[in-house]
Amino acid sequence: MKIAIAGAGAMGCRFGFMLMDAGEDVTLIDGWQEHIEAICKKGLFVETETTQKYYPIPAVMADDAQGPFDVVILFTKAMQMDAMLKSIAPVLASAKVVMTLSNGLGNIETLEKYVKKETIYAGVTLLSCELEGPGHIRATGTGNTELQPIASHNSEMETHIIEMFNRAGLNAHISENVLLSIWKKAAFNSVMNTYCALLNCNVGEFGQLPMALELATLVVSEFVQVARSQQIPLTEEMVLETVRKVFDPRESGHHYPSMHQDLQKGRLTEIDYLNGAIARIGLANNIPVTANLLLTKLIHAKENQ
Amino acid sequence: MKIAIAGAGAMGCRFGFMLMDAGEDVTLIDGWQEHIEAICKKGLFVETETTQKYYPIPAVMADDAQGPFDVVILFTKAMQMDAMLKSIAPVLASAKVVMTLSNGLGNIETLEKYVKKETIYAGVTLLSCELEGPGHIRATGTGNTELQPIASHNSEMETHIIEMFNRAGLNAHISENVLLSIWKKAAFNSVMNTYCALLNCNVGEFGQLPMALELATLVVSEFVQVARSQQIPLTEEMVLETVRKVFDPRESGHHYPSMHQDLQKGRLTEIDYLNGAIARIGLANNIPVTANLLLTKLIHAKENQ
Numbered sequence: 001m002k003i004a005i006a007g008a009g010a011m012g013c014r015f016g017f018m019l020m021d022a023g024e025d026v027t028l029i030d031g032w033q034e035h036i037e038a039i040c041k042k043g044l045f046v047e048t049e050t051t052q053k054y055y056p057i058p059a060v061m062a063d064d065a066q067g068p069f070d071v072v073i074l075f076t077k078a079m080q081m082d083a084m085l086k087s088i089a090p091v092l093a094s095a096k097v098v099m100t101l102s103n104g105l106g107n108i109e110t111l112e113k114y115v116k117k118e119t120i121y122a123g124v125t126l127l128s129c130e131l132e133g134p135g136h137i138r139a140t141g142t143g144n145t146e147l148q149p150i151a152s153h154n155s156e157m158e159t160h161i162i163e164m165f166n167r168a169g170l171n172a173h174i175s176e177n178v179l180l181s182i183w184k185k186a187a188f189n190s191v192m193n194t195y196c197a198l199l200n201c202n203v204g205e206f207g208q209l210p211m212a213l214e215l216a217t218l219v220v221s222e223f224v225q226v227a228r229s230q231q232i233p234l235t236e237e238m239v240l241e242t243v244r245k246v247f248d249p250r251e252s253g254h255h256y257p258s259m260h261q262d263l264q265k266g267r268l269t270e271i272d273y274l275n276g277a278i279a280r281i282g283l284a285n286n287i288p289v290t291a292n293l294l295l296t297k298l299i300h301a302k303e304n305q
Numbered sequence: 306m307k308i309a310i311a312g313a314g315a316m317g318c319r320f321g322f323m324l325m326d327a328g329e330d331v332t333l334i335d336g337w338q339e340h341i342e343a344i345c346k347k348g349l350f351v352e353t354e355t356t357q358k359y360y361p362i363p364a365v366m367a368d369d370a371q372g373p374f375d376v377v378i379l380f381t382k383a384m385q386m387d388a389m390l391k392s393i394a395p396v397l398a399s400a401k402v403v404m405t406l407s408n409g410l411g412n413i414e415t416l417e418k419y420v421k422k423e424t425i426y427a428g429v430t431l432l433s434c435e436l437e438g439p440g441h442i443r444a445t446g447t448g449n450t451e452l453q454p455i456a457s458h459n460s461e462m463e464t465h466i467i468e469m470f471n472r473a474g475l476n477a478h479i480s481e482n483v484l485l486s487i488w489k490k491a492a493f494n495s496v497m498n499t500y501c502a503l504l505n506c507n508v509g510e511f512g513q514l515p516m517a518l519e520l521a522t523l524v525v526s527e528f529v530q531v532a533r534s535q536q537i538p539l540t541e542e543m544v545l546e547t548v549r550k551v552f553d554p555r556e557s558g559h560h561y562p563s564m565h566q567d568l569q570k571g572r573l574t575e576i577d578y579l580n581g582a583i584a585r586i587g588l589a590n591n592i593p594v595t596a597n598l599l600l601t602k603l604i605h606a607k608e609n610q
Contacts, residue, residue, distance in 0.1 A: 198503075199606055209609050211602045218599050290595035294523050297516045301504055304514050 001164065004029055004069040004095075006088055007076030007102065008036075008059065010129035013137045015073060015101075015170065017046050017055045022168035027069070028059040029088060031080070036061055038135025045136040062087035068094035071161070074111070078104035078273035085114040097157065099147070101125050104273030105186050108150060121161075123147040124181040127170070144171045148178035183232045187223040187239040190274040191216045192246065193259035194295050197269065197302065202256045207247025216243050218291040219275065226282045226289065263302050271299040306469065309334055309374040309400075311393055312381030312407065313341075313364065315434035318442045320378060320406075320475065322351050322360045327473035332374070333364040334393060336385070341366050343440025350441045367392035373399035376466070379416070383409035383578035390419040402462065404452070406430050409578030410491050413455060426466075428452040429486040432475070449476045453483035488537045492528040492544040495579040496521045497551065498564035499600050502574065502607065507561045512552025521548050523596040524580065531587045531594065568607050576604040 001024055005012045008028035020026045028044070030036055036059045043054035060066075065088050072095045076084040081102065085092065092098060092115050099121040100107045108122050126143030145165060149158065158174050165172035175181060195215055196206050206212055220239045227234035246255075262269045272280075275292040282289030306329055310317045313333035325331045333349070335341055341364045348359035365371075370393050377400045381389040386407065390397065397403060397420050404426040405412045413427050431448030450470060454463065463479050470477035480486060500520055501511050511517055525544045532539035551560075567574045577585075580597040587594030 195606075198603070199610065201610065205610070209606050211605055211609075215599070215602050215606065218595065218602075288593060288595070290523065290593070291599050294520070294596050294599055297520050297523075298503070300516055301500075301514050301520065304516075305504065305506065305510070 001025065001070040001160075002068065003027070004065065004067070004072045004088075004091055006030075006062065006065075006072055006074050006084055006091070007080070008039075009075060009077070010131040010137050011101070011125070011127070012073070012075035013044055013046075013131070014127060014129040014139045015075065015125075015168075016057055017044055017137075017139075018168040018170060019164070020055055020057055022164065024164065024168070026057055027065075028057055029062050029065045029091070030059070031062045031084070031087070032134070033061060034134040035059075042135065047132075047136075047138045049140050065091045067091045071095065071097045071099065074098070074100045074102055074107075076102055078102055078107055078110075078270050079268055081107055081110045082113075085110065089114065095119060097121055097161065099123060101145070103185065103189060104270050105183070105277035106273050117151045118149075120150045121147050122150050122178050122182065123175075124178060124185050125170070142169075142171065144173070146175040146178055146181050147172055148175045150178075177233075179232055180234060183223075183227050183234050184238055184242070186274055186277070187220055187227075187234065188242050189257070189259075189270075190223065190278065190292070190295075191219050191239070191243055193257040193269075194219070194271065194275055194299060196257045197259040197263050198295070198298055200260070202254055202260075203246050204249045204254055207249075212247065213240070213244070216240060219295065222282060222287070222289045222292050223278055225287050226278045226285070229285045229287060230281065259299070263299075268303055269299055271296050271303075275299075306330065306375040306465075307373065308332070309370065309372070309377045309393075309396055311335075311367070311370075311377055311379050311389055311396070312385070313344075314380060314382070315436040315442055316406070316430070316432070317378070317380035318349055318351075318436070319432060319434040319444045320380070320430075320473075321362055322349055322442075322444075323473040323475060324469070325360055325362055327469065329469065329473070331362055332370075333362055334367050334370045334396070335364070336367045336389070336392070337439070338366060339439040340364075347440060352437075352441075352443045354445050370396050372396045376400065376402045376404065379403065379405045379407055379412075381407055383407055383412055383415075383575050384573055386412055386415045387418075390415065394419065400424060402426055402466065404428060406450075408490065408494060409575050410488065410582035411578050422456045423454075425455045426452050427455050427483050427487065428480075429483060429490050430475070447474075447476065449478070451480040451483055451486050452477055453480045455483075484537055485539060488528075488532050488539050489543055489547070491579055491582070492525055492532075492539065493547050494562070494564075494575075495528065495583065495597070495600075496524050496544070496548055498562040498574075499524070499576065499580055499604060501562045502564040502568050503600070503603055505565070507559055507565075508551050509554045509559055512554075517552065518545070518549070521545060524600065527587060527592070527594045527597050528583050530592050531583045531590070534590045534592060535586065564604070568604075573608055574604055576601050576608075580604075 008030040039059035276296040279293040313335040344364035584598040
């Protein structure tokens with residue numbers, strides 16, 4: 001299949017080279033010129049646990065992207081989603097499937113402004129990856145990927161996509177409740193990303209603070225109330241279980257979440273699509289969301305500094 | 306009068322040398338050995354806008370303090386108050402007046418555990434001072450001092466103390482609502498100290514953030530609700546008016562609040578007697594205090610790092 005990956009950061013590149021390795025016709029689309037130029041010139045440099053290799057994946061700037069593509073996979077950060085969708089409008093027009101695997105809340109709503117609901121797939125992946133520099137990623141570990149068409153099921157297309165993803169090692173399955181998974185991941189990130197960014201520490205250091213779980217619970221309890229108002233059956237325990245797991249230094253303890261990296265590098269963060277989304281929906285529905293509101297403003301304050 | 310100043314930090318030293326200058330018999334009491342030794346050896350070195358001078362004020366370690374004193378003035382930090390009162394028990398026994406001018410909420414309650422209510426004066430001073438190092442303060446600017454006996458009025462003693470303070474340039478008057486002033490100052494400090502410490506900035510830098518007033522209001526609105534449950538007629542506007550004033554860089558914009566300094570130097574902060582006190586009283590009275598609770602835990606997290 002002809003596949004476009006829009007938002008070729010760490011995760012977009014990881015999906016890109018794995019799908020290419022499985023024989024698909026992949027094109028990377030991004031807005032970072034230095035990165036695109038590096039990939040065009042020498043290929044995408046991929047380090048894994050055991051190999052180092054250049055992948056000659058076609059790569060174009062978002063404004064230059066042209067279809068047709070069968071599948072467009074969006075890994076664009078939530079705050080750049082709207083601009084990306086505007087840029088690649090010609091690409092979207094002919095796509096049979098437009099899939100968002102981006103983190104945060106609100107991406108599906110943004111997508112619905114630009115493409116037909118029937119073509120939209122939403123998903124969550126637990127794979128991870130690091131962008132080391134222009135044209136260079138480090139892809140280690142593994143994880144599952146969950147997908148769901150958000151309008152109605154089309155079993156032929158679903159089977160095709162799942163088969164292709166699994167051939168590429170992406171451990172994919174069709175989910176019946178992808179929204180719950182998206183909210184669960186957003187709640188997890190609203191704890192880890194936000195507190196590690198604010199306290200300037202990695203996941204393990206945060207987890208070792210005696211009040212870490214209390215801080216997490218302040219965020220998650222509001223998250224759960226807001227989720228229920230949206231018919232998402234999220235529970236505190238679903239999120240806190242995952243939180244406790246990564247506090248273990250043998251897990252991802254040494255990892256600095258992306259929001260920490262964003263603040264360190266003076267970039268805007270995804271806060272408005274994590275704690276900020278909860279604050280927004282909560283205020284609109286008269287649900288107390290003071291912790292998420294305060295954290296959103298504190299991260300914006302850090303961005304301003 | 307024989308006056309003991311317990312807690313001879315910046316403010317204790319400032320009151321000490323000003324009362325000595327006015328002819329009173331002053332002794333400084335503190336727990337910081339290097340500071341007490343410096344004062345004993347060379348005197349207290351005081352810089353003002355126009356002068357630099359050594360004051361030969363007697364100074365003793367808290368455990369060695371002996372009375373009798375007519376007046377004991379406590380400038381001990383709230384979190385050290387209990388330990389200080391235990392150390393100077395012999396001094397307190399004979400004092401006619403025990404006065405707390407320390408910042409934060411809960412000092413009067415702590416004092417009541419150790420001395421007769423009839424001897425307690427509570428107060429607030431808007432004078433400020435910086436401790437430059439052992440035995441060395443910088444005392445600039447001026448400000449009013451408000452005092453009130455917390456049990457019943459004794460006009461002879463009050464007149465005497467006010468006359469003495471004013472002779473020393475401490476701009477004192479008897480207040481009819483010192484608790485309101487204490488809560489107002491605590492609310493102000495719960496905004497300025499806490500956010501500047503958390504965001505690692507000075508007052509002016511905090512004030513220039515576009516969300517500064519929203520962040521302030523999240524703290525103050527809870528403060529006001531908790532104050533009302535304690536019959537303290539605090540309003541949001543009383544606090545926010547003062548907050549707005551110091552945001553002006555021509556005011557104290559370049560000032561780093563003491564909590565910022567405490568965190569930078571790895572010391573414990575007064576957070577439990579500011580936002581933390583509001584969280585505690587609020588939770589006990591079923592008043593929502595999420596912002597103050599979250600900020601308290603974040604500052605404790607910073608102390609732990």
